[in-house]
Amino acid sequence: MTVLADRPRSDRMTSAQRLVLVLLLGSQFMLAVDFSILNVALPVIGSGLGFALAELQWVATAFALAAAGFTLLFGRIADLFGRRRLFLIGMALLGVSSLAGGLATSPGLLLVARVAQGLATAIVTPAGLALLTTSFPEGPLRAKALGLNGALMSAGFTSGAVLGGLLTELLSWRWAFFVNVPVALAVLLAAPAVLKESRPAERPRMDLPGAAAVTAGLLALVFGLTRAGEHGFADALGLGALAAGAALLIAFWYVERRAAAPLVPVTILARPNVTWGNLAGLIAFATETSLVFLMTLYLQKVLGYSALATGLAFGVLGLGTVLGGVLAPRVIGRLGTGRALAAGFGLQAVATASLALLGTGPGWIWLLLAATFAGGIGNMVAIVGFMVTATSGLPDSEQGLATGLATMTQQVGITMGIPVMSAVATAAMGTVLQGVIVAVLVNAALTFAGALIPRKRSAMSN
Template sequence: MTGRQKLVLTLLLGSQFMIAVDFSILNVALPVVGDGLGFSLAHLQWIATAFALAAAGFTLLLGRIADLFGRKRLFIGGMALLGLSSALGGLATTPEVLLTARVLQGVATAAVTPAGLSLLTTAFREGPLRDRALGLNGALMSAGFTTGAVLGGLLTELLSWRWAFFINVPVAAAVVALAPSLLTESRIVCRHRLDLPGAVTVTGGLLALVHGLARAGESGWGEPLALTSLLVGAALLVAFWYVERRSPAPLVPVRIMRRPTVVWGNTAGLIAFATETSLVFLLTLYLQEVLGYSALATGLAFGVLGVGTVAGGVLGGRAVSRFGSRAAILGGGVVQAGATLSLVALGTSGGWLYLLLAATFVGGAGNMLLIVGFMVTATSGVADSEQGLATGLATMTQQVGITLGIPVMSAIVATRTGTGTGTETAPDAVLSGVTGAVLVNSLLVLAGSLLAAYRLRRAAGQGHRAGRAHSVV
């Protein structure tokens, strides 16, 4: 890399890391925030859900806006909004103000993440340098999620939960100050206007889908509002597909959604994020409800997972360059599934912590290898003019996965816990629910990575045979 490329990479990776930290920095501090601002226990999860709802719902739309009107411009604007909304959250004195700040943080994330990834992929040509850059980006994104848990516990214990917001302000200010001189503007020269029908249907569909998932995790899958939101979301997403087939300038061209690399790369990414982030939720229950750990100790325990993800990300780019992204998806999925499966053996004594630490380190490395394979696959073979679209799809996959996994695993835990006998103690009941969900989690990542790798291999074989037939003709 040139000196300028290193500076650009540092700036973009730093911003993506901060975005990832924001996903989880409040998770271990939610009870403290609720006590401070008067949230009821039933509504506490909306502090996290409000962020995820906006981040997932607006990612695809803002990724396309970045393509059409300038990725650099949207990236800087999103970082400025993130700094301002973080300041608002830190100063909040009512639940309404805090939730407004979280929604604005989610919108800022939906702008910064695809724009930043587009700037990253267009700054490095497809090949080893891009693979390495995406590997580092994936490592920091995943490490940021676990770092957020550690940092949230430390800030809450030592200072105040408000510093989980305030810490973003100087970082955002530094990025806004440096980005204009370091980044090069990138956008499509296009005469068409933005596809408004497509934007309305996909944004509305994603918002309804994520809202339904959040309601299901809170009140159960049979709750009427949750079912209604899920059905409305599915209907709008189906309508989006038909709108895009007829649009002269579609938000997401149907041709890109038919590419095997885009479809199966994003499938692998959805599985990777849904399983690993929900595993953090399951192990939080185990550490606090079964072993009796504090929020700070729980956050520190996840530091080992963060180290594993960094190791997997650093090696991931090289592994993809040497063995290919399909092999990275398969190998990473198998390693993550095996490490997760070992957690079924967890018990109620503190000695099981060593198994948890070893399994999360190995599983984190495997998960990161799977994520790097997903990012490289989902953005390969796509023209620079469509990189915002490809990275927007990948980012949407990531955020929907993060939102999808926890309600599903939470429902499994609730079902298993509710069937316990009256002779079980509370820790035993929680442990039964956690280990049952861990087993499902392991099988899900194994099946998803095997399926994605198989379909990608089959598509590559068909492409190779078609190329040979064309050569013969």
């Protein structure tokens, strides 16, 4: 097997590793921005292309379905056919689909472009993360690389709202698509000179039954969660999709136990670091992205902020995540991965719980800014701890699979957090503020449960 760069024995990066890091971090940041850049622009897009109000959520859902449903499959394909090759294919698809989205003249064309963007994300994200982890050995260098990657990705989620608001207000919503095109082109031109191919020496057969079961199961799960967030968890179609998704994922487990060349070897799923690490990642992404949704409701419906002002307020959260990503490797080096994970979740839980004190006066914005800044730091420490945990102890030949699992966890967490918290807020909503506060307390409780995962993992390992 070839590797991407000579691995130094010291804790200092080589110049080749720095180039790899810059290229991959830039692409991952762009993918994170894509997830949220259109949220602020949805009403304008609806008016411009003739979307009905009830159809607007499909602009986000079409992206999320493809990104979450196909991530694990493409992570494994990257292991089998070459990570750099898949990375380049995904970046090309992202550039073309972004151009098509910016030029779209009807709702149907825009939704096709969003599905293609989601597929590109499902290709590029696990391939890029696998290239990142195989470029740096386990230890401080990999923790530092994953910390920077996590910080930029989380910052991308929050800055996407700011960038989307600015582009929509100053230019047009179409520039939320067009902005990807030159970045994708630059990555495609630079990647062949910076990245070296990496693939197993022997290519096993593709597990088609397993791929079909897990992809269909994840698509049904994401659709069911999105439907439940829109119509409530009593909706028959949403419940049916959730039940079908659960049944398909259970079937996937049994298929993998008997497959000669499984898509996800059961031995990997049975490893405590993979299982508990991905559970921690699910909580980390579900709680923080849904908190952004809850605070959007608070800022716009209670304090009366505009969409652009709301996006700018989340810039403070973005700063917290960047700082958390920078600090995470040091925290992990000093406390160890498990304790760092618990500390990150603990800080996030306390910061989130403090938001239950929010009131209707304009002065409460300062509590929101302070709490989201501190919570962003804690959340990013937890995310880096999750990535280090979920990708450690595995050979390079399985890094695409491990990062595919981690990326799938990320996408499902992002997708499921908002509908769950939306349903909680709606059920408790005497007033908007009351519903938000109840959902914030549930969010904090889930985050606190995440802080207990390292103890559970230790107990399982003993």
